[in-house]
Amino acid sequence: MSLQALTYIVVGMSFLLYIGIAVWSRAHTTGDFYIAGKGVSPLANGMATAADWMSAASFISMAGLIAFLGYDGSVYLMGWTGGYVLLALLLAPYLRKFGKFTVPEFIAERYYSKTARIVAVICLIFISFTYVAGQMRGVGIVFSRFLEVEVTTGLLIGMGVVFVYAVLGGMKGITYTQVAQYCVLIFAYTVPAVFIAIQITENPVPQLAFGSEITGTGTALLDKLDDIVTSLGFNQYTSGTKSRIDVFCITMALMVGTAGLPHVIVRFFTVPKVRDARLSAGWALLFIALLYTTAPAVGSMARYNLINTVQTGEVGAVDGNLEYAERPRWMHTWEQTGLVSYEDKNADGRIQYYDDTNPEFAGKAAEFGWHGNELSVDRDIMVLANPEIAGLPNWVIALVAAGGIAAALSTAAGLLLVISAAVSHDLIKGIFAPNISDKSELLAGRVAAAFAIVVAGYLGFDPPGWVAQVVAFAFGLAAASLFPVILLGIFWKGANKQGAIAGMLTGLIFTYGYIEFYKGLFLKWAGSPWGDNVAEHWLFGISPEGIGVVGMCLNFLVMVTVSRMTAPPPVHIQRMVDDIRVPRQGAESA
Amino acid sequence: MSSEQRLAYWQANLRLVAACLAVWFLCSFGFGVLLVEELNRIRIGGFQLGFWFAQQGSIYVFVALIFFYAWRMNRIDQKFDVHED
Numbered sequence: 001m002s003l004q005a006l007t008y009i010v011v012g013m014s015f016l017l018y019i020g021i022a023v024w025s026r027a028h029t030t031g032d033f034y035i036a037g038k039g040v041s042p043l044a045n046g047m048a049t050a051a052d053w054m055s056a057a058s059f060i061s062m063a064g065l066i067a068f069l070g071y072d073g074s075v076y077l078m079g080w081t082g083g084y085v086l087l088a089l090l091l092a093p094y095l096r097k098f099g100k101f102t103v104p105e106f107i108a109e110r111y112y113s114k115t116a117r118i119v120a121v122i123c124l125i126f127i128s129f130t131y132v133a134g135q136m137r138g139v140g141i142v143f144s145r146f147l148e149v150e151v152t153t154g155l156l157i158g159m160g161v162v163f164v165y166a167v168l169g170g171m172k173g174i175t176y177t178q179v180a181q182y183c184v185l186i187f188a189y190t191v192p193a194v195f196i197a198i199q200i201t202e203n204p205v206p207q208l209a210f211g212s213e214i215t216g217t218g219t220a221l222l223d224k225l226d227d228i229v230t231s232l233g234f235n236q237y238t239s240g241t242k243s244r245i246d247v248f249c250i251t252m253a254l255m256v257g258t259a260g261l262p263h264v265i266v267r268f269f270t271v272p273k274v275r276d277a278r279l280s281a282g283w284a285l286l287f288i289a290l291l292y293t294t295a296p297a298v299g300s301m302a303r304y305n306l307i308n309t310v311q312t313g314e315v316g317a318v319d320g321n322l323e324y325a326e327r328p329r330w331m332h333t334w335e336q337t338g339l340v341s342y343e344d345k346n347a348d349g350r351i352q353y354y355d356d357t358n359p360e361f362a363g364k365a366a367e368f369g370w371h372g373n374e375l376s377v378d379r380d381i382m383v384l385a386n387p388e389i390a391g392l393p394n395w396v397i398a399l400v401a402a403g404g405i406a407a408a409l410s411t412a413a414g415l416l417l418v419i420s421a422a423v424s425h426d427l428i429k430g431i432f433a434p435n436i437s438d439k440s441e442l443l444a445g446r447v448a449a450a451f452a453i454v455v456a457g458y459l460g461f462d463p464p465g466w467v468a469q470v471v472a473f474a475f476g477l478a479a480a481s482l483f484p485v486i487l488l489g490i491f492w493k494g495a496n497k498q499g500a501i502a503g504m505l506t507g508l509i510f511t512y513g514y515i516e517f518y519k520g521l522f523l524k525w526a527g528s529p530w531g532d533n534v535a536e537h538w539l540f541g542i543s544p545e546g547i548g549v550v551g552m553c554l555n556f557l558v559m560v561t562v563s564r565m566t567a568p569p570p571v572h573i574q575r576m577v578d579d580i581r582v583p584r585q586g587a588e589s590a
Numbered sequence: 591m592s593s594e595q596r597l598a599y600w601q602a603n604l605r606l607v608a609a610c611l612a613v614w615f616l617c618s619f620g621f622g623v624l625l626v627e628e629l630n631r632i633r634i635g636g637f638q639l640g641f642w643f644a645q646q647g648s649i650y651v652f653v654a655l656i657f658f659y660a661w662r663m664n665r666i667d668q669k670f671d672v673h674e675d
Contacts, residue, residue, distance in 0.1 A: 066645075071626075071641060071644060071645075073645075074622060074623075074641075074644035074645050077644070077645055077648075077649065078618045078622055078623075078644065078648050078649070081648075081649045081652050082614065082618050082648065082652055084652060084656065085610070085611075085614045085652050085655055085656060088656045088659060088660070089607050089610055089611065089656075089659055090607070093663075207646060208635075210636075211634070211635045211636040211637040211642070212635065212636055213636060220635070220636025221636060222636055222637065222638070222641070223636065238630070238638055238641045239627075239630070239641075244623060244624065247623050248619060248623050248624070251618070251619065251623065252619075273674045274674060275660070275663075275664055275667070275673070275674060278656075278659065278660035278663060278664075279657075279660045281656050281660075282653065282656035282657040282660055285652060285653050285656055286653050289649050289650070289652070289653050292649055293645075293646055293649055293650070296645040296646065578596065581596075581599075581600055581603075582591070582596070582599070582672045583667055583672055583673060583674050584667075584672045584673060584674055584675075585674070
């Protein structure tokens with residue numbers, strides 16, 4: 001059977017499964033719609049959280065990013081997992097005890113303020129739309145490569161599927177669909193990784209394989225990789241180029257950002273008990289870790305495979321490089337998408353792949369008669385192309401396509417729900433129409449979800465160019481705005497309304513301002529008044545990706561200072577804080 | 591629940607959280623970032639230890655930490671009789 005037919009069958013079957021689950025688990029009340037009626041088991045919630053969290057970026061891009069960054073890629077691995085420790089220890093159990101529907105709702109009640117709620121809703125909507133646009137784009141790309149339809153058509157199909165189960169099922173439908181999606185995506189990620197691990201090292205466990213010896217050479221994979229990448233002028237794979245303070249700050253911003261992301265936090269509102277919220281975070285991270293510990297193995301093996309394919313002989317030897325005419329089939333197919341490209345700069349008909357930006361290597365390259373790097377490979381294709389590079393059967397490739405779509409759809413659905421809840425619950429019910437009936441609110445939630453899908457689809461169809469950059473911004477924003485306010489709301493009774501609003505605004509404005517100055521996100525500066533976006537000009541040497549940490553510290557500082565200078569929160573708020581710190585219902589009043 | 595008991599419960603919680611976060615920090619920011627070059631001189635199989643912590647070890651520690659916290663916290667809840675039924 002042809003690859004295309006197989007892919008259609010596998011992807012089609014996965015869609016049928018998702019829609020079937022959605023129909024079976026339709027939402028009947030706002031409780032079902034926002035938080036699945038608080039009836040999800042910790043294990044199922046853990047799986048759903050993992051699928052919700054792992055987006056197209058985790059599934060499609062991360063291993064490729066690590067393949068090209070080496071050690072520097074560790075910031076994503078640690079950053080996007082370590083946040084769950086903060087979430088489990090500092091936020092999830094208490095927010096579950098609080099027992100409402102949304103994150104802005106917690107902020108509104110804890111800080112007895114509608115203004116705080118509106119600021120929180122603004123942060124939330126911005127963060128979530130940024131993400132969701134990227135997901136829809138991911139769906140479009142997978143469709144266009146594997147089903148050979150237009151990106152737009154792929155996008156419309158994706159929107160249709162999300163529409164059916166997010167609008168019908170709400171959180172309940174999404175949760176059970178995400179459980180299925182997790183199974184699809186982890187299977188699709190692991191199978192090719194195991195095959196490739198066996199091919200290179202004969203060790204079937206990818207996590208161990210990339211610390212093993214390459215079959216028949218007696219050299220460890222990572223040592224060999226360090227050797228060959230440096231012989232081609234690249235930076236050593238196992239050591240980084242970023243400064244320590246920058247690695248530190250980016251990792252911290254991603255961790256804290258993870259813990260402050262509304263669509264992640266809200267997952268812990270869906271379990272029956274406080275103790276389930278703690279446990280559920282553990283399950284979620286375990287399921288996430290299955291992919292996140294495989295990714296660096298995939299990254300290193302993909303880099304090794306890629307270089308081995310191109311550099312067939314000794315570096316610098318006349319016949320040391322692959323002849324373009326003899327390139328493997330996967331290069332052909334990906335060249336058609338424009339994501340792999342070749343330019344024969346020295347007209348020798350062979351492919352030279354090396355770091356032509358390294359001045360120390362330039363002399364050597366000239367000696368070899370190389371006139372520049374001739375092969376460019378888009379980082380995003382490494383995972384999708386991996387099964388082809390390793391020559392795996394077609395069903396594996398079809399599976400990877402379905403896995404990529406599952407990752408993108410599950411995250412998109414979770415984000416859309418958070419957006420719709422913010423609109424129908426926080427804005428409509430919370431501020432504009434407090435007397436709205438449960439039924440009308442449910443309808444409003446569905447309409448908001450449908451509207452959000454259309455906007456997301458539009459952003460995915462016509463990405464404003466800054467989607468990839470804004471991801472870093474979204475983390476920084478979550479770290480600098482929502483996280484400190486929630487954390488102090490639980491751990492410090494003295495935190496008051498004035499402090500929270502001042503803190504959120506400070507964190508938000510500082511972080512946004514810094515990124516705007518260096519990256520020109522929305523205003524498109526010609527050049528920053530402080531200079532180019534390079535390390536010498538950064539504040540304390542911290543890149544815009546990591547600046548959320550400084551924003552977070554400022555938020556804490558301002559919040560504490562302002563709270564101290566103004567009246568303490570009313571007694572009933574302090575009692576509420578006492579109450580959320582204790583798991584048993586009513587233990588406080590007894 | 592008396593206010594002394596409440597305070598004792600909360601302090602037991604804070605001590606546990608502080609201990610867990612110390613391990614969390616040490617294994618990721620400590621071993622994986624700040625001390626990475628020093629640890630890279632030690633090898634385990636084909637891995638340099640610092641690199642291994644940055645790309646593998648820290649994640650395993652995170653998972654273990656959350657389960658440990660959930661287990662310990664349940665015990666503390668029972669000791670202070672504030673657990674859910």
